[in-house]
Amino acid sequence: MKLTLAEPKYLKESISIISELVNEAKFKVTSNGIEMIAMDPANVAMVVFKLLSSCFVEYNIKKETEIGINLTNLRQVLRRAKPTDAVTLEFGEDNKLTVILKSKTTRSFSIPVMELEDKEQKVPELAFPVIIETDAEVISEAIEDIGVVSESVTLICEQKKLILKGEGNLSKAQVEIESDKKTIITNDETDPVKAKYSIEYFKKIIGGSKLSDRVTLLFDKEYPMKLTFQEVDKVQLSFILAPRVENN
Numbered sequence: 001m002k003l004t005l006a007e008p009k010y011l012k013e014s015i016s017i018i019s020e021l022v023n024e025a026k027f028k029v030t031s032n033g034i035e036m037i038a039m040d041p042a043n044v045a046m047v048v049f050k051l052l053s054s055c056f057v058e059y060n061i062k063k064e065t066e067i068g069i070n071l072t073n074l075r076q077v078l079r080r081a082k083p084t085d086a087v088t089l090e091f092g093e094d095n096k097l098t099v100i101l102k103s104k105t106t107r108s109f110s111i112p113v114m115e116l117e118d119k120e121q122k123v124p125e126l127a128f129p130v131i132i133e134t135d136a137e138v139i140s141e142a143i144e145d146i147g148v149v150s151e152s153v154t155l156i157c158e159q160k161k162l163i164l165k166g167e168g169n170l171s172k173a174q175v176e177i178e179s180d181k182k183t184i185i186t187n188d189e190t191d192p193v194k195a196k197y198s199i200e201y202f203k204k205i206i207g208g209s210k211l212s213d214r215v216t217l218l219f220d221k222e223y224p225m226k227l228t229f230q231e232v233d234k235v236q237l238s239f240i241l242a243p244r245v246e247n248n
Helices: 009-017 071-079 138-149 199-210
Strands: 004-006 023-028 034-037 045-052 056-060 065-071 086-091 096-102 108-111 129-133 151-155 161-167 172-178 185-188 193-198 214-219 227-230 233-243
Touching: 009 199, 009 233, 023 138, 045 199, 065 071, 065 108, 065 129, 065 193, 071 096, 071 108, 096 151, 129 138, 138 151, 138 161, 138 172, 138 199, 138 214, 151 199, 193 199, 199 214
Parallel strands: none
Antiparallel strands: 004 056, 004 086, 023 034, 023 065, 034 045, 045 233, 086 096, 096 108, 129 185, 129 214, 151 161, 151 193, 161 172, 214 227, 227 233
8 A cells, every 4th residue: 555645734634633532543545545434532523534535646555454543643743744745655564554754855654553443433324404604714713712701612503693602600602603605504494403512522623624714514403513624526524523412
């Protein structure tokens, strides 16, 4: 297996974001690209990652391969990749992943491959009445605002408006995002749809904005939320986040 990326950011930033949630992961390398599905240890968030073969300048695999990797190790290596570096991934009979960073110099790193539990993760089939497409920065800034006062954020979707609310012991925060040319809001329900999620997790997954300027956000009442960042023919990074259900 030998795969070379001319734009390292799609792998580098993806691993950096994923490693905030997941310690170890199994990557499946197929003729279509690199895929990974993993749950965080607390079973609160699922990560679905695809780096398409069309993103690579060289993509040679003899057979479909699964590679278990410690993401902290991989992240530390990829941090050394400069924007102008070509990044090559090689996996051979020595059962180690070799990462080669090449520009004016050629630097090689060898990472051991792990035997991970052979438990196949499946992406749940979810249906959402609310679909919001907007600039990732808009959501990122709103979450930062709510995080000033609260550990959770409540999303309320009306027909032409998304409201984010947070409440602490004494303080409150609210951000309203109106439907316009850049923010497309679809709500199939007649009444507003309301759900609550963890700010801590939301801050980690909104890091996907490093990959794409746009985000698609889907949710329902007391239901998981799905956020997707995508660059056509290159990368797709999705997160499914469990809701915080109110204790009555």
